[in-house]
Amino acid sequence: MTETPSAPTKRPTIAAVARAAGVSTSAVSHVFNGRPNVSAETAARIMRAADDLNWRPNLASRRVAGAAVRSLGLIIVQATGSFQKDPFYVRLLSGLTPPLAKIGWSLSVTVVDIDDEDAVYRQWWNEQRVDGFILIDLRENDSRVALLERLGAPAVLLGAPIAGDRVPAVTLADADVIDELLDHLGALGHTHIARVTEQVSLAHVGVRNARFTDAAAARGMTAEVLHWNGAAADPVYKLLHARGRVSALVFDSEVFATQVVARAPELGFHVPTDVSVVSWEDSWVSDLVRPRLTALDAPIEQSTQIAVDLMARLVKGDLAASVLVPGRRLVVRDSTGPAPLR
Amino acid sequence: MTETPSAPTKRPTIAAVARAAGVSTSAVSHVFNGRPNVSAETAARIMRAADDLNWRPNLASRRVAGAAVRSLGLIIVQATGSFQKDPFYVRLLSGLTPPLAKIGWSLSVTVVDIDDEDAVYRQWWNEQRVDGFILIDLRENDSRVALLERLGAPAVLLGAPIAGDRVPAVTLADADVIDELLDHLGALGHTHIARVTEQVSLAHVGVRNARFTDAAAARGMTAEVLHWNGAAADPVYKLLHARGRVSALVFDSEVFATQVVARAPELGFHVPTDVSVVSWEDSWVSDLVRPRLTALDAPIEQSTQIAVDLMARLVKGDLAASVLVPGRRLVVRDSTGPAPLR
DNA sequence: TTGTAGGCGTTATCAA
DNA sequence: TTGATAACGCCTACAA
DSSP, X not given: OOOXXXXXXXXXXXXXXXXXXXXXXXXXXXXXXXXXXXXXXXXXXXXXXXXXXXXXXXXXXXXXXXXXXXXXXXXXXXXXXXXXXXXXXXXXHHHHHHHHHHTTOEEEEEEEOGGGHHHHHHHHHHTTOOSEXXXXXXXXXXXXXXXXXXXXXXXXXXXXXXXXXXSOEEEEOOHHHHHHHHHXXXXXXXXXXXXXXXXXXXXXXXXXXXXXXXXXXXXTOEEEEEEOOTTSXXXXXXHXXXXXXXXXXXXXXXXXXXXXXXXXXXXXXXXXXXXXXXXXXXXXXXXXXXXXXXXXXXXXXXXXXXXXXXXXXXXXXXOOOOEEEOOOEEEOOSSOOOOOOO | OOOOOOOOOOOOOHHHHHHHHTSOXXXXXXXXXXXXXXOHHHHHHHHHHHHHHTOOOOXXXXXXXXXXXXXXXEEXXXXXXXXXXXXXXXXXXXXXXXXXXXXXXXXXXXXXXXXXXXXXXXXXXXTTOOSEEEEOSOBTTOHHHHHHHHHTOOEEEESSOOOTTTSOEEEEOOHHHHHHHXXXXXXXXXXXXXXXXXXXXXXXXXHHHHHHHXXXXXXXXXXXXXXXXXTSSSHHHHHHHHOTTOOEEEESOHHHHHHHHHHGGGGTOOTTTTOEEEESSOOHHHHHSSSOOEEEEOOHHHHHHHHHHHHHHHHHTOOOOXXXXXXXXXXXXXXXXXXXXX
């Protein structure tokens, strides 16, 4: 079962197209770069010749002549298999791709160990594989910001709080949905709530914690922060027993939230009778588990569209301002209910 | 909140590195292309200069001078949101990426409507954005095979039955695991089994159906094929009532299998008492639902590694033979149990 | 072991 | 409205 090696047929060049259309190479170039100084007839002839020969301007040659690579870099850190589980990443990918296609760009993706992260950013930039990067999962004191600044590589932050003025950021507005969530829980009689986060110090975690705690305090509720102990033999058991007076758990991670809901009954806890559970992200998985998870939905497609716009602007050398995207909303399902009596 | 446009600083070139190291540009080139005719000392000096200047050979220039682009194309069809749900795709991505990184390649991904599929393959190939393509979700009489042949683009099939000799394929060996599964179900007393597939005519579906039916018949069991009616108001209800004498359902799609398990109790069916459920793919989601899904695990990382090897070979102009990857295995969980008495 | 020169495919400049 | 020509950054002979 063998395959003949791809024939080393010479691929058509702009010269071949020019010859076929009976014009000069510059005429062809003009047509494909939208310059107006070619008559409609010759332009049509050129296009036909190009289609016939299956020719399009060679990206590499264009690049050498000064154009952009037309590719956006996305480097994902493989942390505790979160990429493999968290549905957010797939939504991100399918959100990024259509706006990129619209401007003729593609997405260059890779998944790396955190130890290799900086090296890959450097490599991709130095070898001019991409025009810029989308930064996700920004950490506190993230080395990437300084690195990319030093390299002079355009970058757009996605889903992280605005990091000073150094990098334009696309951030989801949380304030309204936090109110919505606290209203919901408050109406159900919950007074002691916890946000559950992972140990990793993602930049958005601290901000969310602060906002959440403040908003809770403002309405006389108590909010604390609990840590998800992924290393424990049974993280759910651990958490449910360590939660003290807390009657509602709000998880940053949909993966953890769904696991709690699935595992709780086996540990003798009933959701939402004993404890209410909320996920800060939403996807089909929240709708799959029983009871279905109450979750915070986010306008991801909109954010990715904006992020791509910002990147395009940066690459052109224009200014790019950070954007706060509204539109988060609470999706109430079955994992939140009346607070148990004490 | 604005960002100063990326300074139009000239990026270093091979000439700058040569100057810094006090050598000629060809010496630099030699070092970065592993040619042995440079003394160790000068090579070290050159490397240091390159690192200092943050220089790596420009991919585009290399390409223009005849080298490969070092990028693999993956074009995913956005069908019924399966990319957003099916955990397989993420495993595929994280499986492809490390072997690519090892040979200095990246992955160019996009998600397209099926109507745009051929156009994107053509575009990416004609503009020389990628060196070749990984083909997944091959359909019966898939137009892509002929298209890529016509374009002369290297392609490797993943997860599909070998398509003649036209394209090298990496296929998961199913025979053993089918036996394993039928043994398992047979021991539980199941005699009437169904494979449940979607309408879409994916190339692997027919093959699996045939193999499965034959293997079942060989041991005196009856196997049929049921269709998942995704358009129904309640596909699970529809399926459970239309299944006739079948006591075990084997789903091609993990998404559907998990939905059945989640929804069945609400419709008055108990899994596995009333009906056993199996998923042909495995992931954390199969382990998340209750009862946990019995599933067929697959060595995806191994397959992707092999696929990348084949691609690298094709691009070098070497022969590439199709490979049958063993290692699928049955993961017995809680969704399969004794067949109900009739 | 190192350096020189020509070529890769495209675009931009400028002349026709 | 068109066409000739010099870049762009790197690599591969080939020469020194």
